[in-house]
Amino acid sequence: MSEKKERRGLGRGLSALMADVNLGAAPQENAPRRADFYVPIEKIEPNPDQPRRTFAPEALQELAASIREKGVIQPLIVRKHPGRAEHYEIVAGERRWRAAQMAQVHELPVIVRDFSDTEVLEVAIIENIQRADLNPLEEALGYRQLMDRFGHTQEKLAEALSKSRSHIANLLRLLQLPDELQEMLREGRLTAGHARALLTADDPHGLARQIVANGLSVRETERLAKKGGESTKKSTRSPRPTEKDADTRALEADLSAAMGMSVAIDHQPDGAGRVSISYKDLDQLDQLCQLLSNFR
Structure with missing residues (x-):
């Protein structure tokens, strides 16, 4: 009995939750899912922990007009309300619920699922990630929530959401930006490509202002x-020996061949030094992490 309880507490798995979200978020022109039944709209309530707080009024008006003409074609995913008898709480479909109110629809088609509080939140985050109007920062925050709150890895998210791992990794890097630059990205004054370039800039705020003022392309950014980083390195780099000895070069070559990556050794006369390993993509970074973890 305790084993069944523990397994239930772990949730039903990301792929199973994804299946329900895809049902709830499918475009209205797709073949509709059969509803379990219809529920009076006043007996349906939004999820109070819904991570999405803003709904564009123009988009809601468009959806309401569609609902007036065609009705709500795709049912909402709901669960029985945890505190009110004969009431239901939205798991996926709050946007349709809001638009239906504007269209003065009196009852809505629903599919009832037995979700825990944790699963409801997980589905809400996944549904938000699939929104067409999502900006890169919102998408990155969704991935971070799924990883931090539910322990999902980048690989698991990539597989379940049909995204590449590099896509998720690149978006997560955007969360390293200063708050001011995140706001510019959220407002659309910067693109995700601009933002990724700013992560390596010595003066990201100054460069961001140049982007907005001069309409710089991602390539120009x-x-x-890169130019700023190189000039800083030239001015701060301490003098290095003009030539490495033969033993050091041979050791660099051996390590590079063994690891399949570029290895540089900076050996100082006092016996101290530094080993630098360069990777060309995220796959090589994964390989490097696996190699290093074997030494634990």
């Missing part, structure tokens, strides 16, 4: 970010 990358070039300026």
